[in-house]
Amino acid sequence: xxxxxTILSIILFLFIGCTESKRSFxxxxxxxxxxxxxxxxxxxxxxxxxxxxxxxxxxxxxxxxRFHAASTMKTPVLIELYKRAENTDLNLEDSILIKNEFKSIxxxxxxxxxxxxxxxxxxxxxxxxxxxxxxxxxxxxxRSSNLATNILIDYLGAENITNTxxxxxxxxxxxxxxxxDLKAYRQGLSNxxxxxxxxxxxxxxxxxxxxxxxxxxxxLKILKDQVYNDMISAKLPKGTPVAHKTGWITNVHHDSGIVxxxxxxxxxxxxxxxxxxxxxxxxxxSADISRMIYDSYSTLK
Numbered sequence: 001x002x003x004x005x006t007i008l009s010i011i012l013f014l015f016i017g018c019t020e021s022k023r024s025f026x027x028x029x030x031x032x033x034x035x036x037x038x039x040x041x042x043x044x045x046x047x048x049x050x051x052x053x054x055x056x057x058x059x060x061x062x063x064x065x066r067f068h069a070a071s072t073m074k075t076p077v078l079i080e081l082y083k084r085a086e087n088t089d090l091n092l093e094d095s096i097l098i099k100n101e102f103k104s105i106x107x108x109x110x111x112x113x114x115x116x117x118x119x120x121x122x123x124x125x126x127x128x129x130x131x132x133x134x135x136x137x138x139x140x141x142x143r144s145s146n147l148a149t150n151i152l153i154d155y156l157g158a159e160n161i162t163n164t165x166x167x168x169x170x171x172x173x174x175x176x177x178x179x180x181d182l183k184a185y186r187q188g189l190s191n192x193x194x195x196x197x198x199x200x201x202x203x204x205x206x207x208x209x210x211x212x213x214x215x216x217x218x219x220l221k222i223l224k225d226q227v228y229n230d231m232i233s234a235k236l237p238k239g240t241p242v243a244h245k246t247g248w249i250t251n252v253h254h255d256s257g258i259v260x261x262x263x264x265x266x267x268x269x270x271x272x273x274x275x276x277x278x279x280x281x282x283x284x285x286s287a288d289i290s291r292m293i294y295d296s297y298s299t300l301k
Contacts, residue, residue: 030296031059034289041285043251043276046195049293050268052206052258057267057300063196066172067272070247071144072198072254073175073191077152078222079168079201080161081137082215092134098126102150105158105176106183113147113180119228120145141245142225150178168204170197198256198270205243206258206268223257231255232269234287236294251275253282259294267297 038045046065051057084090100112115124120143123131136152139145153161153175161175172194177184184190204210205220223243226233232255233242244257253273260266271286 026296027057027059030292031061033292034059034061037285037288037292041276041281042278043273043282045276046270046272047289048195048199048268048270050199050203051297052203052266052268053264060196063199064172064194065272066192066194067254067274068249068252069173069175069191069193070249070252070254071149072193072245072247072256072272073173074140074144074149074247075198075201075223075245075256076161076165076170076173076175077149077156078137078141078219079205079210080156080164081133081152082219083164083211084156085133086211086215090133092137093132095130096133096136096151096155098123098129098131098147099151100124100127100147102154102178102181104181104183105189106181106187109183111181111183113150117180118146119143120148123147138222138225141222142227144228144246146179150180153178165197165201168201168210170200173197173201193272195256195270195272198272199268202256202258202268202270206266220258226257230283231271231286232257232259232290234283235291240294248279251277253279253286255286259290261294261297267293269293 034047044065046062046067047059048063049059085092101110104111115121120139123139123145124147136148140148140152158175158177165173174192176189176191205216208216210216220243223245224241226244228246231246232244241260242257244255247254251274253276254271256270258266258268269290271289273282276282
């Protein structure tokens with residue numbers, strides 16, 4: 001009887017061990033699947049992933065490769081705005097003029113934004129009228145308004161935004177200027193980021209203590225209202241909350257944010273690409289990779 005009990009104990013131990021092994025985070029397997037999905041797609045890619053509750057569960061692929069930030073830099077602008085509202089007398093409901101005249105960082109010459117180059121059009125119908133800081137922030141994130149972005153950067157200061165990123169531990173994000181500064185672009189003066197740094201700032205957001213609990217809740221709410229959902233969100237189960245910011249220019253296709261899977265559960269995912277002319281192929285691959293990660297995460301819960 002004692003022998004049978006011992007054997008039963010061993011079998012039970014082995015069964016539990018196998019079960020736990022199957023349920024453990026299979027980092028290498030998942031990383032191979034991700035890389036295999038990108039085979040055959042022209043371009044350079046970077047991916048960062050982290051469980052918001054377990055730093056050991058993470059994946060970094062080309063995480064320190066520098067990329068043109070495109071509109072992912074609008075998340076740092078949002079953070080700087082909320083920081084300013086928290087620490088100064090700025091109120092997000094204060095009025096600010098909708099203008100369309102900005103200075104190039106190269107020589108101070110003036111340039112204007114073209115409505116045809118902007119994904120958000122309504123602000124152009126209200127030039128020289130007032131709106132609120134909150135309204136600009138909302139359009140900047142949800143509909144990726146370039147005009148709103150430039151107005152806010154002009155007010156906040158690009159250097160201040162970058163300095164705030166450094167304070168957060170994001171050492172490679174550089175916000176040099178607003179959008180459509182063609183003189184700066186031609187001289188190679190563009191905003192840049194890495195997958196690691198975007199992971200860092202979304203990690204701060206996921207803790208709920210970036211600026212204040214109230215500010216975090218409000219910023220996440222705006223990010224969850226993102227209207228461009230053809231990358232990270234595209235193949236997730238319907239209704240999955242994702243607080244994220246996309247970005248794209250020619251041959252560049254990005255998405256970065258937090259996928260929420262339950263109460264205080266979820267993960268951060270950043271997908272960056274460059275030198276990638278086939279936008280459709282990149283979007284499809286990013287959506288597939290996002291679903292792979294979602295499924296892997298879900299099996300551990």
